[in-house]
Every structure is written in structure tokens, then in C-alpha cells.
Amino acid sequence: MKIRDNYVIKQNQRIAKDVYEMILVGDTSAIQSPGEFVNVYVPGKFLPRPISVAYSDEESLCLAYKVVGEGTEIMSQMVPGEVLTVLTGLGNGFDLDVPSEKPVLIGGGMGVAPLYKLAVELKKRKKEATIITGFRSEEDIIYYEQLNQLFPNFVTLEQAPLKKGVRLVTDILKDLSESDYDYFYACGPKPMLKAVCDIALTDGEVSLESRMACGVGQCKCCSIETNDGMKTLCKDGPVLKKNMVRW
Amino acid sequence: MNTVDTKVTLSNWELDNPIIPASGCFGYGYEFMQFYDINKLGSFSFKGTTRNPQKGNPLPRVAECSDGMINSVGLENPGIHKVIEEELPKLEKVFHKKVIANISGNSLADFVYNCKLIDACDQVGIIEVNVSCPNVHGGKIPFGVDSKIVGEVTKRVKEVTTKPIYIKLSPNVTNIVDIAVSCAENGADGIVLINTLQGMRIDLKTGRPILSQTMGGYSGPGVFPIAERMVYQVYENVDIPIIGVGGIDSAEKVIEMMYAGATAVEIGTANVVDPWASSKIVDDLPRVMEKYQIKSLRKIIGGAHNE
Ligand SMILES: Cc1cc2nc3c(=O)[nH]c(=O)nc-3n(C[C@H](O)[C@H](O)[C@H](O)COP(=O)(O)OP(=O)(O)OC[C@H]3O[C@@H](n4cnc5c(N)ncnc54)[C@H](O)[C@@H]3O)c2cc1C
Ligand SMILES: Cc1cc2nc3c(=O)[nH]c(=O)nc-3n(C[C@H](O)[C@H](O)[C@H](O)COP(=O)(O)O)c2cc1C
Ligand code: FES
Numbered sequence: 001m002k003i004r005d006n007y008v009i010k011q012n013q014r015i016a017k018d019v020y021e022m023i024l025v026g027d028t029s030a031i032q033s034p035g036e037f038v039n040v041y042v043p044g045k046f047l048p049r050p051i052s053v054a055y056s057d058e059e060s061l062c063l064a065y066k067v068v069g070e071g072t073e074i075m076s077q078m079v080p081g082e083v084l085t086v087l088t089g090l091g092n093g094f095d096l097d098v099p100s101e102k103p104v105l106i107g108g109g110m111g112v113a114p115l116y117k118l119a120v121e122l123k124k125r126k127k128e129a130t131i132i133t134g135f136r137s138e139e140d141i142i143y144y145e146q147l148n149q150l151f152p153n154f155v156t157l158e159q160a161p162l163k164k165g166v167r168l169v170t171d172i173l174k175d176l177s178e179s180d181y182d183y184f185y186a187c188g189p190k191p192m193l194k195a196v197c198d199i200a201l202t203d204g205e206v207s208l209e210s211r212m213a214c215g216v217g218q219c220k221c222c223s224i225e226t227n228d229g230m231k232t233l234c235k236d237g238p239v240l241k242k243n244m245v246r247w
Numbered sequence: 248m249n250t251v252d253t254k255v256t257l258s259n260w261e262l263d264n265p266i267i268p269a270s271g272c273f274g275y276g277y278e279f280m281q282f283y284d285i286n287k288l289g290s291f292s293f294k295g296t297t298r299n300p301q302k303g304n305p306l307p308r309v310a311e312c313s314d315g316m317i318n319s320v321g322l323e324n325p326g327i328h329k330v331i332e333e334e335l336p337k338l339e340k341v342f343h344k345k346v347i348a349n350i351s352g353n354s355l356a357d358f359v360y361n362c363k364l365i366d367a368c369d370q371v372g373i374i375e376v377n378v379s380c381p382n383v384h385g386g387k388i389p390f391g392v393d394s395k396i397v398g399e400v401t402k403r404v405k406e407v408t409t410k411p412i413y414i415k416l417s418p419n420v421t422n423i424v425d426i427a428v429s430c431a432e433n434g435a436d437g438i439v440l441i442n443t444l445q446g447m448r449i450d451l452k453t454g455r456p457i458l459s460q461t462m463g464g465y466s467g468p469g470v471f472p473i474a475e476r477m478v479y480q481v482y483e484n485v486d487i488p489i490i491g492v493g494g495i496d497s498a499e500k501v502i503e504m505m506y507a508g509a510t511a512v513e514i515g516t517a518n519v520v521d522p523w524a525s526s527k528i529v530d531d532l533p534r535v536m537e538k539y540q541i542k543s544l545r546k547i548i549g550g551a552h553n554e
Pocket of ligand 3: 211212213214215216217218219220221222223232233234235
């Protein structure tokens with residue numbers, strides 16, 4: 001089920017450099033699993049903006065978005081009480097039914113956003129997860145405390161001073177052994193996802209991104225070739241199993 | 248009770264209303280049952296189907312414009328055989344009207360082959376021949392730019408079919424009237440106007456084109472005046488029905504397009520930005536008809552041409 005409705009902005013505040021967290025109040029019944037996204041109809045923009053659901057409950061949903069262009073800029077200037085049209089319940093999210101007891105969650109940049117809801121759901125299911133998040137620099141970090149409260153959260157910074165700390169999420173992943181994790185969930189820039197798939201010792205899944213239009217699998221603006229034929233990232237994805245992806 | 252009459256007729260096929268989701272924006276139809284009962288539509292035109300399966304173009308395939316979008320999907324489709332064996336049976340279970348079959352081809356032989364196969368399907372009411380696709384034997388120049396070639400395609404598909412043949416024209420031509428007249432002279436039963444306009448966008452962050460194919464097809468509200476102008480011009484020069492398409496996103500624009508000369512309309516991009524768009528237009532049509540004191544849609548077709 002998908003719902004296109006008006007949502008009231010309850011909160012819209014800066015949480016990191018150029019990154020805002022928007023809480024929208026409205027019907028969230030279409031949102032099923034972490035990793036799903038919504039289409040935000042930004043006033044004055046023709047195409048909707050696909051944004052992952054960072055978190056949701058019975059009455060609200062939370063989006064964490066980075067200002068990268070005109071649409072997200074307009075979003076960042078909206079204030080509580082204003083209304084946004086949003087199409088919810090989009091995409092195939094992370095698979096919580098895989099036989100895994102201690103998954104590792106790997107996020108890069110804004111790719112960390114959907115891991116928040118994923119971590120919450122995994123905690124509810126009493127899994128023992130490990131989280132690795134990577135950002136360009138300290139001012140880009142999002143959801144550190146929220147994630148760290150749920151599971152151990154290792155942060156890497158690409159621009160970390162060389163002596164201090166590791167720079168890439170894969171540096172940490174490489175140090176983990178097969179006894180440390182039995183599955184992985186990853187979201188972030190494509191090169192990071194590919195590196196994760198190459199290095200990981202287990203099966204897993206990745207959340208991919210592309211320019212989109214309809215968000216419901218009908219226009220084929222987001223189709224890619226996978227090992228299981230042509231798939232739309234908005235409907236069959238954004239989350240795809242590692243062995244389906246052709247890099 | 249609605250007192251207005253929304254019925255229209257395309258080649259002896261009476262439609263409950265003139266609202267037809269356009270090819271490429273409505274899949275093979277049945278997927279939209281998750282949004283609303285598609286039987287309320289006049290009909291719909293399914294995704295452009297080629298002889299062999301096509302994977303389409305690499306991403307990115309879409310760029311935004313202030314009043315529309317540019318796509319370079321590249322006719323991704325499962326091929327005519329799969330459409331007949333898998334998609335149409337799925338559609339038949341939920342859709343109880345006839346469908347418009349949008350047929351593409353990379354050669355004259357493909358058009359003939361595809362039309363012959365689809366002509367045998369009972370579910371198909373009209374065959375819509377998309378001549379905007381590149382002709383691989385003609386230097387990849389689209390069929391649709393040359394009135395002689397379009398005429399030839401029309402004649403050849405007419406020879407192998409029994410259902411009405413509507414030719415869907417490309418607006419990327421110097422004289423749309425010549426091409427439409429050539430279709431009519433070669434036996435076309437109707438004309439569909441327009442396909443997308445060629446366009447492009449450049450990403451200011453990289454200074455490079457956004458689309459992997461550099462150029463794509465522009466559609467959406469921004470093309471409406473061009474589509475309407477072409478429908479108006481063609482109406483004056485042919486006697487066969489015209490389906491108007493391009494930028495329609497409201498019942499008002501449906502009526503406007505019909506005054507220009509369209510017997511029915513197709514809705515494309517509006518469905519892409521709102522899956523319920525065509526349903527909303529069907530619902531709103533009687534209200535707008537009443538507002539403008541239109542009792543019967545049939546009576547306004549080409550009304551703008553009256554002295
Ligand atoms: C499934 C999915 C989930 C996403 N989740 C998030 C998220 O949680 N947080 C976040 O900050 N970003 C997310 N993104 C990226 C986000 O969609 C873009 O940053 C946003 O659309 C940019 O809009 P803009 O108007 O600011 O940029 P502009 O460049 O002005 O946008 C122009 C057009 O290009 C599209 N576009 C531009 N960049 C991207 C991109 N990277 N991905 C997809 N479309 C793009 C826009 O949607 C719009 O149609 C996600 C993308 C996808 C596909
Ligand atoms: C994503 C997309 C895919 C399309 N695919 C096809 C197609 O397969 N065959 C075709 O004849 N037209 C195709 N079109 C063109 C539309 O059917 C329509 O002619 C055009 O978009 C103009 O109408 P609109 O402004 O209402 O979208 C496509 C358009 C879009 C936006
Ligand atoms: S955005 Fe339309 S199919 Fe994915």
C-alpha cells in the first residue's frame with residue numbers, strides 16, 4: 001500500500017553540516033520496513049525528491065536530508081506548521097527475516113540515515129549488531145548517539161588526521177572476522193558499497209540510489225541490470241541483495 | 248446523478264470517457280490497481296513494446312525541468328512475446344475494457360511483425376504505432392521525421408492488420424501536417440499527437456549533461472501549448488480522429504485539447520508525478536463540463552475551429 005497525503009512539519013532542524021532532520025506528522029501506516037523511502041513533493045519543484053525514512057512511528061516520520069540542490073534547499077527553509085505532500089511506503093527495504101543474529105550495519109554519509117530505523121528494529125528483535133559509520137569530517141556526523149545507544153557504533157572520518165583514527169568504513173570491516181558478524185546491511189556511496197561487498201565475509205544487502213521520477217516502478221527511469229534481470233531501484237530496490245548487484 | 252455525457256468514439260469503439268493514460272507512464276496497467284480501479288478510465292496505452300526485449304539506456308535516465316521532465320528510458324520493455332504471453336493475461340484478469348497497444352520497432356520489418364502479432368489479441372482495441380523510434384536501417388534517424396517513411400510504415404502495417412491503426416507522431420519535425428496527411432493517405436485510422444520533444448539539461452556541478460544519453464524526451468505541462476497547436480493544425484488537414492497528448496494534467500486541459508480537435512486524450516507525465524492523476528481527472532471531468540456548460544464532450548471536438 002502507498003499513501004499520498006499531506007504531512008505537517010513538526011520539526012525541521014539542522015543536525016550536521018548542511019544536513020537537516022525533518023519530522024512530519026501524518027499517516028505512517030504505509031511504511032513497513034527500514035530502508036524504505038518516501039517521495040517528497042517540494043513546493044515549486046516538478047519531480048518529487050526521494051528521501052529515506054530515517055525513523056518512523058505510529059504518528060510521525062523522520063527524514064534526514066542533506067542540502068545539495070534547489071529542492072533540498074527549499075525543504076531546509078520550511079518551518080513547523082507548514083504542510084508537505086509526501087508519497088509514503090516506497091521501495092523494498094532491508095530484509096529483517098534473514099537468518100542473522102549479529103549483523104553489521106555499514107553506512108556512509110547520508111547513507112547512515114536509514115540505518116537508524118534499521119538499528120531500532122534489529123534491537124527490538126534482540127539482535128546483536130555492530131555499526132560502522134563513515135563521514136567526510138567531524139561536522140558531517142549524523143545519528144552518532146542514537147546509534148551508539150543501540151549498538152556499538154564505530155565512526156570513521158575520511159579527513160581524520162592521519163595519526164588519529166581510521167579513515168574508511170572498510171578499514172574497520174576488514175578487521176572484523178567471521179565470528180564478529182554473520183550478515184551485512186550497507187547504505188552509502190556506490191564505491192563504498194562495492195568495496196563493502198568485495199571485502200565482506202558474509203552475505204548481505206546494499207541500498208542503491210539513482211535519479212528517479214515516479215517512485216512506484218512504472219516509468220522505468222531508475223532501472224538497472226542485475227543478475228536477476230532488469231530491476232527498478234524504486235520498487236525492487238533501493239535495497240538489493242549483494243549477489244544481485246552488477247557493479 | 249451526472250447529467251453530462253463524457254462518452255467519445257474512436258473508430259467505432261465507444262469509450263466511457265476520453266481519458267487514456269499514455270504509453271510509458273502506465274506500465275501494462277494492472278500495476279495501477281493498487282492505486283485505483285483502472286476500469287474507470289476510457290482505456291490506456293501500454294508501454295512501448297518492441298520485437299525483442301530491450302534493456303534501455305544506462306542511468307541517469309531522467310532530468311527535471313521547471314515544468315516537466317526529460318527521460319531517456321530507451322524503450323525498456325520485455326518484448327512482444329512476453330507482453331502477449333505474460334503481461335496481457337495479467338491485465339485481462341483486472342481490466343475489462345480494450346487496451347491500446349503501443350508498438351515500437353527498430354525497422355520496418357519489426358513494425359510489421361509486432362503489429363501482426365498484436366492484431367491477433369482480442370484485448371487490443373487500437374494499435375498505436377510509435378514512429379519516434381530510431382530506424383536502425385536509416386542511420387538511426389527516427390522513422391517519424393520523414394513523411395514518406397511514415398507513410399510507408401502506415402501502409403505496411405495496415406496490410407497485415409484488421410484493428411484500427413493510429414500513428415503516434417514525433418513533434419521533432421519541421422512540418423507535422425505533412426506527416427499526418429501522409430498517414431491518412433496511407434490508410435491510418437487515427438493520429439496520436441505528440442510524443443516527447445527532444446531536450447537536454449546540464450548539471451552545473453559537473454558542467455556535463457545529466458542524462459547518460461545527453462539528450463532525451465521532454466514531457467509534462469511545459470509541452471502542452473505545443474501539443475495543442477499541433478492537434479489544432481492537424482485537425483484542419485485530416486478527417487481521421489486525433490488523440491491529443493502532451494502536458495495534460497487537469498480536466499480543463501482535456502477539454503481545451505478537445506476543442507483544438509482531439510477526440511480523446513492521453514495523460515503521460517501527470518501519472519509519473521502522481522499515480523492517481525488520471526483517476527482524479529476522470530472524477531473532475533463532469534464538474535468542469537458543468538462549469539463550462541458542456542453537455543456532451545462529443546460536441547466540442549474541434550470546436551475551436553468553428554467560425
Ligand atoms: C531511494 C533514495 C533515498 C534517498 N535518501 C536520502 C536521504 O535519506 N537523505 C538525503 O540527504 N538524500 C537522500 N537521497 C538523495 C536525494 O534524493 C537527493 O539528494 C535529492 O533528490 C536532491 O534534490 P535537490 O533538489 O536538492 O537537488 P537537485 O540537483 O536540484 O535536483 C534535481 C533533480 O535531480 C534529482 N537528484 C539530484 N541528486 C540526486 C541524488 N543523489 N539521488 C537521487 N536523485 C537526485 C532530484 O531528485 C531532482 O529530480 C536519496 C535518494 C534515493 C534515490
Ligand atoms: C517516462 C516516459 C516513458 C515514455 N515511454 C513511451 C513509450 O514507450 N512509447 C511512446 O509512444 N511514448 C512514450 N512516452 C511519451 C508519452 O506517451 C507522451 O507521448 C509524452 O510524454 C507527452 O505527454 P505527457 O506530457 O502527458 O507526458 C513516454 C514518456 C515518458 C515521460
Ligand atoms: S522512478 Fe519510475 S520506475 Fe523507478
